[in-house]
Amino acid sequence: MAELSGLKLEQRHGKSRVRVARVWRDRDGKHHFVEWSVNISLISDCLPAYVSGDNSDIVATDTMKNTVYAKAKECSEQLSAEDFAIVLAKHFTSFYQQVTAAIVNIVEKPWERISIKGQQHEHGFKLGSERHTTEVMVDKSGTLRLTSGIEGLSILKTTKSGFEGFIRDQYTMLPETRERMMATEVTASWRYSFESLSSLPLKPLYFTERYMDVKEVLLNTFFGASKEGVYSPSVQATLYEMAKAVLGRFPDISFIQLKMPNLHFLPVNLPSKDKPVIVKFADDVYLPTDEPHGTIQATLSRLRSKM
Ligand SMILES: O=c1[nH]c(=O)c2[nH]c(=O)[nH]c2[nH]1
Structure with a gap:
């Protein structure tokens, strides 16, 4: 929140509906799969962008989108939507001096492993119905x-x-x-x-x-x-x-x-x-x-x- 000669500005910016899917392959041939829709919202000190058109403190929302893919790549072990949201929020709050808090929410598509003739398939999935959601807020102090x-x-x-x-x-x-x-x-x-x-x-x-x-x-x-x-x-x-x-x-x-x-x-x-x-x-x-x-x-x- 900032006071500007009798006015009050509350702001945040982020990227919505960044869709990412990730496959992890076990050594024995079994695949694990998730599909996420990620929303990121950053609370950051970037007042000049609003009041004087100076973008020097802005984390571009396009960068946020790319970060989702880069971090998905980095996660070499299967992880929960919650843990992925935490990975992202931690990154934004620790990497950028301007960012004081990050809110990340994720909706996971209900892909379920299919069974064929009673046997779990190694790499086949079908879409279920209800969705797993999460929202995490992390600030600089942890x-x-x-x-x-x-x-x-x-x-x-x-x-x-x-x-x-x-x-x-x-x-x-x-x-x-x-x-x-x-x-x-x-x-x-x-x-x-x-x-x-x-x-x-x-x-x-x-x-x-x-x-x-x-x-x-x-x-x-x-x-x-x-x-x-x-x-x-x-x-x-x-x-x-x-x-x-x-x-x-x-x-x-x-x-x-x-x-x-x-x-x-x-x-x-x-x-x-x-x-x-x-x-x-x-x-x-x-x-x-x-x-x-x-x-x-x-x-x-x-x-x-x-x-
Ligand atoms: O379980 C119910 N709760 C209500 O508050 C309500 N009101 C109503 O018309 N039917 C029902 N059923």
């Missing part, structure tokens, strides 16, 4: 803020969901029910408690594994056991259980935000002028719709323990 997340996790169950006891007034038409579909597209983001570069876990692919584990906890909590399932009295209650399960299981996650739209499947009833009715709903025929849809979101965090 302070870190690391969040990871999931986008586009579409899930549905055909029973064990209801909604009862809500406010009824002159505009309320929704019947109470203990039997409905429940469908949503989860967007999750969680913050790790590592607050400096030096406190990060050293285990390779730590954050990739965490991502898989968090996803599993979210899914297990949403669905319940494969035979019995688990009853959901509302999206709100299920969201809370999911968030609580993640914080309960992973001590290095300090908070989690979940966004869970309620994607409705409306009962279909088609009346007929001449009896009998064409379609009478019996928990079987639905009209799927995502417009309009409910929006339910919440953040669950740990209370700081009193020392």
